Amino acid sequence: MRGSAPVPDIQEIVLTARETRRPDRVIRRLVSEDGATDDLGLLTRLAGHRDLLPVRLLDALAGVRPRRGSPVTVVRRPRPDEDVGPTPRHWRLRGRTATAAHDLWLALVSLQVGEPVCWQTLQDGRLFNDVLPIKGQEHAQTGHSSAATLDYHVEDAFDDDRCDVLALLCLRNRDLTATTVATAGGLHVGTADHELLRRPRFAILPDPEHLKANGTADVSPAWRPVLFGDAQPCLRIDPPFTRTAPGDDASAQAFARLCRQLEGGLVHVRLHPGDLVLIDNYRAVHGREPFTPRYDGTDRWLRKLTLTFDLRRSSGRRRAGSRALSLS
Numbered sequence: 001m002r003g004s005a006p007v008p009d010i011q012e013i014v015l016t017a018r019e020t021r022r023p024d025r026v027i028r029r030l031v032s033e034d035g036a037t038d039d040l041g042l043l044t045r046l047a048g049h050r051d052l053l054p055v056r057l058l059d060a061l062a063g064v065r066p067r068r069g070s071p072v073t074v075v076r077r078p079r080p081d082e083d084v085g086p087t088p089r090h091w092r093l094r095g096r097t098a099t100a101a102h103d104l105w106l107a108l109v110s111l112q113v114g115e116p117v118c119w120q121t122l123q124d125g126r127l128f129n130d131v132l133p134i135k136g137q138e139h140a141q142t143g144h145s146s147a148a149t150l151d152y153h154v155e156d157a158f159d160d161d162r163c164d165v166l167a168l169l170c171l172r173n174r175d176l177t178a179t180t181v182a183t184a185g186g187l188h189v190g191t192a193d194h195e196l197l198r199r200p201r202f203a204i205l206p207d208p209e210h211l212k213a214n215g216t217a218d219v220s221p222a223w224r225p226v227l228f229g230d231a232q233p234c235l236r237i238d239p240p241f242t243r244t245a246p247g248d249d250a251s252a253q254a255f256a257r258l259c260r261q262l263e264g265g266l267v268h269v270r271l272h273p274g275d276l277v278l279i280d281n282y283r284a285v286h287g288r289e290p291f292t293p294r295y296d297g298t299d300r301w302l303r304k305l306t307l308t309f310d311l312r313r314s315s316g317r318r319r320a321g322s323r324a325l326s327l328s
């Protein structure tokens with residue numbers, strides 16, 4: 001393996017006020033008619049409004065599902081008018097309609113690349129999840145931490161039914177705390193490491209959020225490869241939760257070398273309110289730099305939506321702990 005870090009492959013689209021005027025107008029109308037977003041009918045109606053988005057954005061998104069082009073897409077836009085109110089101290093305390101217009105913008109863009117899915121074991125099975133700091137979880141390896149770095153990872157790497165794409169929309173980010181990303185395309189993995197990393201010698205434990213909701217700490221993870229894919233390299237990695245078998249030093253060392261390379265390739269994406277990022281969960285990893293929480297309503301606040309390319313496969317393979325919504 002060569003020591004150089006992978007070159008990140010990120011595309012960025014910056015929309016103008018003129019380009020967001022029409023979708024914003026329609027979203028405002030839908031919100032005033034319905035008022036909430038965790039509603040299948042509302043999202044289904046939204047899916048029919050593809051023509052609201054500028055062609056240049058649709059062109060950029062067209063490569064996401066076939067996994068052509070950049071694994072990370074940042075979509076920036078003028079700051080939306082709608083006030084979301086203070087950042088709640090806990091995801092359970094979010095006002096039901098506070099983020100409706102923002103959620104629909106996130107959904108409108110996300111629906112161009114996949115179908116939303118969610119977990120019953122995360123945030124009471126809500127389709128849109130909140131990423132915000134929670135008191136007492138400052139050092140957790142979850143989206144509710146703050147003071148600790150959220151290490152780079154594949155979303156829900158422990159599960160075969162993980163999402164294809166992770167979408168994050170920024171509602172508030174006063175300190176411009178960075179989301180970190182690294183992509184698999186530029187990895188330089190030597191033949192010996194490549195062979196080791198493609199073998200099912202790595203166990204990935206579920207993160208604490210899933211375990212808490214299941215009320216169990218008793219899990220026996222399956223052994224999986226961390227590298228796979230023929231045409232292009234794909235990753236399945238979550239370093240803090242990954243174990244190798246006792247005595248399997250060769251796999252552990254190959255894994256450590258891969259981790260160092262990804263770490264060195266991390267780039268900072270700083271999202272402003274209204275900006276969103278779509279991350280291919282097979283070809284990129286993501287994390288977050290640390291920040292100091294204030295718990296005064298001004299903390300960093302993102303909304304998260306996870307997407308699948310193949311809902312039938314997802315539904316067929318989903319475990320008791322997950323649920324999927326069909327928009328077709």
Ligand SMILES: [Fe+2]
Binds near residue numbers: 153154286
């Ligand atoms: Fe994540």
